[in-house]
Amino acid sequence: MTGGTAALEMEAPPARPPAPSVKALSCPSCGGTINLKAAGYTVTVACQYCGSILDVASPEVRLITEYHQAAAELEIPLGTRGTLRDVEWEAIGFVRRSEHGAYPWVEYLLFNPYHGYRWLITNGRGWSFGEMLTRAPDWGHSGPALDGESYEPFFVDGQAQVDYVVGEFYWRVQVGEEAATDDYVRPGFMLSREANDKEVSWTISALLKPAEIEQAFGVRAPRDPWPPLPHQPSPYRGVMKVGARIALIAVGVMFLLTLLMSGGPSLFEGYVPVELDRRAQNVTAGPIEATRPYQLISIEAWAPNLENGWIDLDYALVNRATQESYEAYGVAERYSGRDSDGAWSEGSRGATTKLAAVPRGTYDLVVEYTGNGWTDAAYGSYSQGSTLNIRVTRASVFPSNFVIALILILLPLIWFWWKHLKFEQARQDESDVGRTGMAKVFTGTDEEED
Amino acid sequence: MDPRNIFYSVWSGGIGALFLAATLFGYSPFADGGRAPARAGIYGPTHK
Numbered sequence: 001m002t003g004g005t006a007a008l009e010m011e012a013p014p015a016r017p018p019a020p021s022v023k024a025l026s027c028p029s030c031g032g033t034i035n036l037k038a039a040g041y042t043v044t045v046a047c048q049y050c051g052s053i054l055d056v057a058s059p060e061v062r063l064i065t066e067y068h069q070a071a072a073e074l075e076i077p078l079g080t081r082g083t084l085r086d087v088e089w090e091a092i093g094f095v096r097r098s099e100h101g102a103y104p105w106v107e108y109l110l111f112n113p114y115h116g117y118r119w120l121i122t123n124g125r126g127w128s129f130g131e132m133l134t135r136a137p138d139w140g141h142s143g144p145a146l147d148g149e150s151y152e153p154f155f156v157d158g159q160a161q162v163d164y165v166v167g168e169f170y171w172r173v174q175v176g177e178e179a180a181t182d183d184y185v186r187p188g189f190m191l192s193r194e195a196n197d198k199e200v201s202w203t204i205s206a207l208l209k210p211a212e213i214e215q216a217f218g219v220r221a222p223r224d225p226w227p228p229l230p231h232q233p234s235p236y237r238g239v240m241k242v243g244a245r246i247a248l249i250a251v252g253v254m255f256l257l258t259l260l261m262s263g264g265p266s267l268f269e270g271y272v273p274v275e276l277d278r279r280a281q282n283v284t285a286g287p288i289e290a291t292r293p294y295q296l297i298s299i300e301a302w303a304p305n306l307e308n309g310w311i312d313l314d315y316a317l318v319n320r321a322t323q324e325s326y327e328a329y330g331v332a333e334r335y336s337g338r339d340s341d342g343a344w345s346e347g348s349r350g351a352t353t354k355l356a357a358v359p360r361g362t363y364d365l366v367v368e369y370t371g372n373g374w375t376d377a378a379y380g381s382y383s384q385g386s387t388l389n390i391r392v393t394r395a396s397v398f399p400s401n402f403v404i405a406l407i408l409i410l411l412p413l414i415w416f417w418w419k420h421l422k423f424e425q426a427r428q429d430e431s432d433v434g435r436t437g438m439a440k441v442f443t444g445t446d447e448e449e450d
Numbered sequence: 451m452d453p454r455n456i457f458y459s460v461w462s463g464g465i466g467a468l469f470l471a472a473t474l475f476g477y478s479p480f481a482d483g484g485r486a487p488a489r490a491g492i493y494g495p496t497h498k
Binding site: 242243246247253257258292294295353356357397398413416 | 452459475479481482
């Protein structure tokens with residue numbers, strides 16, 4: 001857990017304080033020389049040699065706690081300077097904190113004489129850059145809001161304690177010091193509330209990119225911590241946003257193409273009588289001129305009086321010059337009747353058959369058709385005859401092609417969304433309030449049982 | 451631009467190009483019928 005900062009007993013210094021002076025002290029415990037970086041603001045300092053906590057607020061330096069424990073080997077040695085977000089900061093204090101020994105994290109106090117204090121916070125899986133607020137955030141319906149941005153609760157009712165401290169601070173920090181904590185997050189930011197019996201403080205922390213902390217203080221940070229940090233933005237959110245625009249453009253172009261190329265000319269129209277007597281008949285329609293290099297030929301057959309019967313349709317589109325034949329089968333069928341539920345009907349009196357990639361040429365359409373009456377006694381009587389209308393058109397776009405293309409275009413987006421969902425579920429599983437939103441909606445029953 | 455978005459742009463462009471090619475060629479994997487094997491010297495119905 002990355003906790004908030006602990007600035008509990010003094011008000012935050014002004015944003016641009018006058019440059020404080022550097023002062024040298026002698027540790028009353030070990031005699032080591034301590035350079036105060038923010039003399040005038042610093043209240044306590046931990047000796048960098050022996051770890052003793054000194055009170056430097058009064059002219060006569062007093063020993064508060066003799067802390068003869070070897071100073072921690074800090075990832076960022078105190079006194080290290082680094083430029084972060086265009087400001088040079090010096091690490092002047094270090095505090096290690098935990099929830100009564102669990103979920104430890106560390107905080108470095110940074111100082112710049114013109115910008116005041118900031119915090120570098122890490123739990124070993126990522127670094128955040130914190131600034132104490134001089135105002136309390138507003139309160140929305142689900143959590144605090146700051147500068148128009150809402151924050152969701154993540155860690156609630158925590159109890160943070162100081163486990164170790166070294167360096168100088170602007171409040172009287174001591175080991176064992178406790179504060180009640182609550183943390184709220186939005187992608188990239190954490191808003192932390194700390195309270196003790198004297199005051200409440202708020203700190204806003206921005207998650208640093210690994211390259212930022214590495215360039216500033218030479219510290220290596222994990223690239224893709226898992227599970228994600230509480231305020232780690234999903235790496236798929238931005239990809240999905242741009243991807244949605246790309247998909248929209250691609251689908252729009254295809255849709256436009258479909259519109260422009262749909263509704264081809266009629267190449268042939270005619271009709272023949274058909275009896276439902278199971279007798280095969282045939283008719284040849286033509287000539288049919290296919291003028292494009294390749295085209296989709298659509299054959300529509302329609303029997304308006306068909307009832308309780310079906311018509312088998314065998315088509316052969318034959319090229320007059322080459323005798324190449326394009327064949328297909330269709331059926332028009334229509335049934336109706338009445339049962340205990342009332343009147344019913346099913347099937348269609350029409351059938352559309354499509355022949356793909358027919359090359360340029362003059363064709364005849366040979367139609368063999370057989371009318372069949374449905375003789376089951378449970379059904380009503382079938383019509384004795386009908387007219388079979390036949391219309392041949394040059395269509396352009398298969399709807400199935402559009403659907404296939406749409407699925408293929410959406411497939412990567414769906415995958416990104418799935419990865420985003422898994423990321424959010426793993427991130428929210430670290431929270432005290434559990435999963436919310438889509439992460440909760442798409443929680444499987446197995447996961448719920450776990 | 452994120453490499454994944456570059457890949458996705460290429461992917462979507464490829465799908466769009468295939469869709470255009472299929473439209474110009476009048477092709478679909480779900481067409482009802484297609485070219486039948488050639489039968490020399492026969493004119494008329496060639497089915498069944």
